[in-house]
Amino acid sequence: MASSSSDLPPAATPDLFQNENAALDKARAMHAMTDANAAEYRASLGELIDQFERLMRETRRLIGRSDRAEREMQALAQQLAHRASHDALTGVLNRSAVIEQAAKALRTTSTAMIVLDIDEFKRINDDFGHPTGDAVILGVVDCLRRIVGDRGFIGRVGGEEFTVLLPGHDPDGAALLAERMREAISDTLIVPPVDRRITASFGVSNSEAGTGFDIAYGLADAALYRAKRSGRNRVEIADL
Numbered sequence: 001m002a003s004s005s006s007d008l009p010p011a012a013t014p015d016l017f018q019n020e021n022a023a024l025d026k027a028r029a030m031h032a033m034t035d036a037n038a039a040e041y042r043a044s045l046g047e048l049i050d051q052f053e054r055l056m057r058e059t060r061r062l063i064g065r066s067d068r069a070e071r072e073m074q075a076l077a078q079q080l081a082h083r084a085s086h087d088a089l090t091g092v093l094n095r096s097a098v099i100e101q102a103a104k105a106l107r108t109t110s111t112a113m114i115v116l117d118i119d120e121f122k123r124i125n126d127d128f129g130h131p132t133g134d135a136v137i138l139g140v141v142d143c144l145r146r147i148v149g150d151r152g153f154i155g156r157v158g159g160e161e162f163t164v165l166l167p168g169h170d171p172d173g174a175a176l177l178a179e180r181m182r183e184a185i186s187d188t189l190i191v192p193p194v195d196r197r198i199t200a201s202f203g204v205s206n207s208e209a210g211t212g213f214d215i216a217y218g219l220a221d222a223a224l225y226r227a228k229r230s231g232r233n234r235v236e237i238a239d240l
Helices: 018-032 038-085 095-108 121-128 130-148 171-188 213-229
Strands: 111-118 153-156 161-167 200-207 235-237
Touching: 018 038, 038 095, 095 111, 095 153, 095 161, 095 213, 111 121, 111 130, 111 171, 111 213, 121 130, 130 153, 130 161, 130 171, 161 171, 171 200, 171 235, 200 213, 213 235
Parallel strands: 200 235
Antiparallel strands: 111 161, 111 200, 153 161
């Protein structure tokens, strides 16, 4: 009667250190011998040294591979964390990261919030295509970076809408920065084949520490839409 596979004895686990163990057993046996000559001792010791050196080389190689794998995992974790908090097209903060940073800042300090929207952006996409629209978005972000520098955080919160956070900034300084951003976009941004001036509208709110994000953003957003209704390409300050 043929036996089933379940009746077969389990396969033996391979000994990863078979050669080293053999050399070690031989050295033990030689050590226990009282009548071994010097040549036999030297041969046994030489074999043990060879196996030990090979083991050390393999250990170093495995440690090196492990270190590389750990560095690669750390780099991957950093990339994933960056992707989770940054906009894929522009590299600035995404909406959730803007909310997180704003809420964190507002817990401890007064914070200015600038919300801006590219004027008539849908017409740019419709007339010149989405790749050109992306180029306009990148150009706007470049303008913002030149003005904001390390003063605050830039985020993309919608297709053509952006938020700039300025923790600890005074109201007059925030309004001045917003005006400089508006001028930079209106006066310097050229994206072929767009044959018209590219502009953006701005709303600015200034909130004391302890203000909720929704309130601070709502004030800036209301000022932005007031700028839109008043003719676009302008800065409006939120009502206190």
